[in-house]
Amino acid sequence: MSIKVLKPGLLTTVQDRGRHGLQHLGIVPCGAMDPYAHALANALVGNARDEATLELTLIGPELLFEEPALVALCGAELAAKADGQPLPRDRPVWLGAGTRLATGRAARGCRAYLAIAGGIALDPVLGSRSTYMPARFGGLHGRALRAGDELPLAPLAAELAAERYPRLAEHAALRGALRTVRWSAPPMTLPEHEPIVVHAMEGQHFGRFEAAAQRTFFEATWRVSPESNRMGYRLSGPALAAAGAGEILSGPTCLGTVQVPAGGLPIALMADHQTTGGYPKIAEIAAADVARMAQLAPGGTLRFARCTLEEAIELRRAAHARHGAALRALAWEYGT
Amino acid sequence: MALRRARTPRPLGVVPLGDCAAYVEFSETLDLEVNVVVQRLAAAVRARAVPWLRDVVPALGGLALHFDPEHPDLPAAPLEASAALVDDCLRKGLPDAGAVGRQVALPVCYDPEFALDLTEVAARAKLAPDEVVRRHAAREYHVLMMGFAPGLPYLGGLDPKLTVPRRASPRAEVPAGSIAIANEQSVVYPYGIPGGWSVIGRTPLALFDAQRDPPSLLAPGDRVRIVPISRAEFERRRAGGRTP
Numbered sequence: 001m002s003i004k005v006l007k008p009g010l011l012t013t014v015q016d017r018g019r020h021g022l023q024h025l026g027i028v029p030c031g032a033m034d035p036y037a038h039a040l041a042n043a044l045v046g047n048a049r050d051e052a053t054l055e056l057t058l059i060g061p062e063l064l065f066e067e068p069a070l071v072a073l074c075g076a077e078l079a080a081k082a083d084g085q086p087l088p089r090d091r092p093v094w095l096g097a098g099t100r101l102a103t104g105r106a107a108r109g110c111r112a113y114l115a116i117a118g119g120i121a122l123d124p125v126l127g128s129r130s131t132y133m134p135a136r137f138g139g140l141h142g143r144a145l146r147a148g149d150e151l152p153l154a155p156l157a158a159e160l161a162a163e164r165y166p167r168l169a170e171h172a173a174l175r176g177a178l179r180t181v182r183w184s185a186p187p188m189t190l191p192e193h194e195p196i197v198v199h200a201m202e203g204q205h206f207g208r209f210e211a212a213a214q215r216t217f218f219e220a221t222w223r224v225s226p227e228s229n230r231m232g233y234r235l236s237g238p239a240l241a242a243a244g245a246g247e248i249l250s251g252p253t254c255l256g257t258v259q260v261p262a263g264g265l266p267i268a269l270m271a272d273h274q275t276t277g278g279y280p281k282i283a284e285i286a287a288a289d290v291a292r293m294a295q296l297a298p299g300g301t302l303r304f305a306r307c308t309l310e311e312a313i314e315l316r317r318a319a320h321a322r323h324g325a326a327l328r329a330l331a332w333e334y335g336t
Numbered sequence: 337m338a339l340r341r342a343r344t345p346r347p348l349g350v351v352p353l354g355d356c357a358a359y360v361e362f363s364e365t366l367d368l369e370v371n372v373v374v375q376r377l378a379a380a381v382r383a384r385a386v387p388w389l390r391d392v393v394p395a396l397g398g399l400a401l402h403f404d405p406e407h408p409d410l411p412a413a414p415l416e417a418s419a420a421l422v423d424d425c426l427r428k429g430l431p432d433a434g435a436v437g438r439q440v441a442l443p444v445c446y447d448p449e450f451a452l453d454l455t456e457v458a459a460r461a462k463l464a465p466d467e468v469v470r471r472h473a474a475r476e477y478h479v480l481m482m483g484f485a486p487g488l489p490y491l492g493g494l495d496p497k498l499t500v501p502r503r504a505s506p507r508a509e510v511p512a513g514s515i516a517i518a519n520e521q522s523v524v525y526p527y528g529i530p531g532g533w534s535v536i537g538r539t540p541l542a543l544f545d546a547q548r549d550p551p552s553l554l555a556p557g558d559r560v561r562i563v564p565i566s567r568a569e570f571e572r573r574r575a576g577g578r579t580p
Contacts, residue, residue, distance in 0.1 A: 020390045020391065020402075020404070021390055022391075022551075023391040023393045023400075023402065024378070024391065024392060024393045024394060024482060024555070024556055025482050025486065025487060025550075025551065025552040025555060026482040026483045026484065026485055026486045026487055026488050026552070027486045027487075027551070027552070028486065125546050125547070126546055126551060132486075134485070134529070135485065135486050135526075135527060135544070135546065137546035137547075138546070142546075201352065201354070201355075204351055204353070204359065204361075248364075249363075249364060249365060249366060249396050249397045250395070250396055250481070250483065250484075250490070251359070251395045251396065251397065251398065251400075252353065252357075252359060252393050252395045252398075252400035252483075253353075254353050254354050254356060254357045254400075254402060255354070255356070256354050257353070257354065274483060274484055274485070275393065275482075275483045276395060276481060276482075276483025276484060277483075284352065284353060284354035284355075285354065286354070286355060287354060287355050287356050287405060309352045309355060309415060312354070312355035313355050313412075313413075313414075316355055316356075316405060320405070320406070
């Protein structure tokens with residue numbers, strides 16, 4: 001029971017909710033860059049939240065499903081066709097044996113998540129199936145998918161698809177030859193219009209920056225540079241001058257930390273970030289907004305809006321509540 | 337007991353590291369005695385097994401506490417709750433330094449082929465290369481922090497004579513197992529990664545192996561004693577598997 005990779009896409013990796021509790025050993029959390037879209041895709045096919053999905057980046061792969069499968073594609077708006085039929089996004093779709101799923105370029109957003117009922121049957125490494133490419137572990141051989149790879153599915157994937165899909169039957173609709181439903185789950189993280197607004201609070205070393213740099217950080221429009229990746233987003237814009245001299249002591253970082261190296265251009269740390277860093281931290285992005293930022297493709301633009309810790313917590317609570325309601329509604333469809 | 341409490345330094349502050357973590361800062365500069373307190377505090381916090389704390393990360397000058405944002409027990413004000421937790425640990429007394437971390441022997445081969453920057457370091461320190469090796473191998477090191485890459489230790493306790501700055505231009509890839517020095521510290525590169533510290537030796541042991549339990553050879557708070565080995569011993573231990 002597996003998926004054959006015909007074309008790998010630009011960067012397609014296996015990701016889940018991440019590898020936590022090991023940062024004291026320098027082990028990075030990893031996980032889906034957009035955890036909301038990842039969780040939604042899982043819920044749409046009736047999976048538990050811990051299952052892994054495929055994270056598709058900008059240009060998706062072409063996959064051959066050897067057995068029937070129930071799938072859902074969420075996140076970035078990638079053109080996708082199943083045996084030539086447009087594949088509807090953000091909803092469960094039943095694919096028959098031998099279906100070729102060809103995904104293309106993202107029209108909006110940067111990362112899409114493909115969930116398959118039953119999940120991806122790879123052994124967790126250090127508690128997670130997430131791929132960590134820099135140290136080559138997790139996911140499929142610790143690397144992005146390549147043409148010719150066979151991605152193992154749960155032994156019962158076809159049975160799960162056959163069992164779960166009829167539960168959706170009262171909403172069932174035929175889309176050409178595709179079996180799907182009439183409803184879809186609303187995306188939460190796609191950029192509506194750029195520059196997107198990303199909430200951030202002052203970082204540990206904010207006070208070390210000159211007043212002009214402090215203002216510029218929150219006033220400038222920043223562009224995601226092409227050198228950005230899963231470890232960090234490099235932002236291009238006006239260089240920020242640090243006040244005072246001397247290096248800072250290396251210290252802990254986290255998802256959404258914005259560091260400013262000597263060149264003065266900020267780097268926002270993303271899912272594969274290093275657990276410690278030696279550059280001054282000018283800001284910390286509100287956790288609720290990191291996933292939205294992950295949907296910005298290179299060339300995309302953003303502005304930072306100053307917020308307090310309390311406001312960041314409130315944003316996170318509100319996002320979790322909206323997201324939680326969607327996930328509960330989907331679980332109800334599956335009677336779980 | 338009262339005396340020890342009086343000597344335990346207080347944190348400079350507990351600052352947010354975003355809305356999902358707190359940083360308990362003790363020092364803005366490298367201070368080995370402060371780091372011992374950080375390690376003891378990390379052990380005390382860890383022993384509490386607080387369900388909403390996902391990571392307890394001791395660093396050079398402080399301790400990071402990462403929250404599980406989805407945990408139902410996460411307090412409404414986790415920063416204040418973290419500060420209260422740290423305060424309570426400090427008040428009730430921290431475990432003794434000797435009870436934190438393990439004693440680990442690290443075999444190191446200083447063969448010229450591995451010691452890529454030994455000549456340069458010796459010239460800077462105005463010492464013979466053999467003397468650099470002797471001084472480096474003679475010290476006991478403390479793992480102050482792990483970071484930069486999985487399994488990479490920052491080791492404190494370097495001989496002050498061996499203080500060198502980082503190299504002007506970093507190497508694109510430092511070979512796995514390389515022992516390097518800079519910033520009054522020593523590091524060991526767990527696998528081939530870019531790095532700017534001066535390389536003076538290599539260990540045959542795997543610092544990190546995701547398939548091994550535990551995956552990291554070293555952990556924060558460990559005390560590391562170096563065992564100098566010959567080139568022949570290096571080859572034998574590398575060929576003979578990851579651990580002797």
